[in-house]
Amino acid sequence: MINYFKCATNSSKVLGSISIQEYLNKIQNGDDNLNYIKKARDLYFDKASYSKIKINKLPCYTLNFTFNKYRWDENIIDSTGFIYIDIDGQTEINLSHTLLYASWISLSGKGRGALVKVKNLNPNNFFYTYDKLSEELGVTSDKKAKKRNQLNILSYDPDIYINDNSEYWTCKSNNLNYPHYSDKIKKTIIPTVLGENSNKDIRYDNLDMLLPKIDFDGEVLYDFKEKINFSKVKIPFKVIENGSRNNILSSIAYQIRALNPFMECDYLSRIMHKINKDKCIEPLQSSEINGMIRSIMNVELEDLKPIINASRRFIYNEDYDIPLKEKRSLTMTAINADRVKNSKQKIEKAIEEWNFETDGKITQKSLATATEMNKKTIEKYYPLYKSEIQLLNKKYHKNQKHDITR
Incomplete structure (x- = not known):
């Protein structure tokens, strides 16, 4: 059908x-x-x-x-x-x-x-x-x-x-996964060192703390209207230089354990050895990685606080498997809608608060000056307010003539 x-x-x-x-x-x-x-x-x-x-x-x-x-x-x-x-x-x-x-x-x-x-x-x-x-x-x-x-x-x-x-x-099944976060660790490192079925047990961020509070109401995209902060496992795209190895690797290891406080020491060790080998120009010695893991595993549970290192304004509904290109398109549509809304609000506020005595009649040029907006933007939205502006200008002109005749 x-x-x-x-x-x-x-x-x-x-x-x-x-x-x-x-x-x-x-x-x-x-x-x-x-x-x-x-x-x-x-x-x-x-x-x-x-x-x-x-x-x-x-x-x-x-x-x-x-x-x-x-x-x-x-x-x-x-x-x-x-x-x-x-x-x-x-x-x-x-x-x-x-x-x-x-x-x-x-x-x-x-x-x-x-x-x-x-x-x-x-x-x-x-x-x-x-x-x-x-x-x-x-x-x-x-x-x-x-x-x-x-x-x-x-x-x-x-x-x-x-x-x-x-x-x-x-049709060929599309098994491409477009995860929201921590693509490298989720798609490559974890399956390689822990097995394909291990992903379901590991957290890569703490956005799940926010998701239960969100009612998508069937929509694909949820807009917080402002950026929210959260914690995420971040692995550099580029190689890790020698002088940064200890700091970066220990930060990654800490974040993984802070987001997965009950992770076994062996799991964390295998993950970190893999990252060390893949990302460092000159990998650290195994003994250094093992010492780093021991130190992090000794941190008490109550002291494990994930590092807030990421922000996000939009969340996608996990019920839909959306290609990355479409996500970007949806995001830009929402951002552009905000820009339109903000531009209209600025123009409307300027018209509402217009002082004819000091600013004279309303024109596209004077609106651009009052709102500090580009003249092309004013030209774009001017037709929406043209009738109202003409009435206000006419009323102002009429009042001026009345004052002169008096």
Whole structure:
């Protein structure tokens, strides 16, 4: 089954589901929207008119995944059993490819949609699969359409290609782990010296002290609004120079034990010998590492206080396995939203507190001066307040004339 939506400009809420066969039948034979589709094609070179029909009049569908109530990545229920490849600016493709289940001319008539039957598709391996299948089909796919929740606007193609006997593409499982913290120690050092199953018993930071207090409410990202401080095991990316070996290694060893107070001496020793060997230009003698471990293991439990050495504003929901690139994108979106909010608040405050007697009428230039903001930023948001400013300026001008006539 696939989900359908009212139109591109109203495509958050899932209206219902239909089978893929029903959807392909609509493309082949048309439905109540056929006149809109034909009209859009006729108006293709009138971009404004074409776009108006495309995004406001035609229903759209998600062909990769089904969603719970809303078309959000975090609301993905399951794979539809297909992956949709958007082919932009190319109508001639190899329709005899054994993997091709269906292909049709796009709404514009200038590109194609393609469907491939897949096994084991999930949100984590989607991007990799999209690229690999595009390569396999020999098509130049639209990178902008490489989205889990990508919409496909209803089209019409009486010559649609359908091959019920097409082969399945088995998606490779994406076992890449994108941990939040202490990547080096978690992915390489611990599994190497203690075995693959040891990670679950070791803490690399004390963020878990904060996580139980967080209600993600189904969201991927939680924003503390300001940076919070915590303790983390940090291993330098670069090699450790000779003059820094003792200080750095003892700090790492202490932090590991402080975060894992009941860790056995043998575990800590094996970890530190591995770090010493891998990271130091000239590793310390084994006897020095052993002495360091003994000293740290002798620290009383009540005196073990993890060193606060890291800060973080955003926390990601552990229920979702999110690629690092997407995390960065989500973080930047939140930061930019804050910037927008702060800019608006500055402008609104300046308008609210404007002193017409000393500053005269409100202009973009005077607003930039009053808020100490870049003039381009003022120009960007000025339309939001233009009507209010015009009324205030008009009132000020009227009062001035009244005072003069008096």
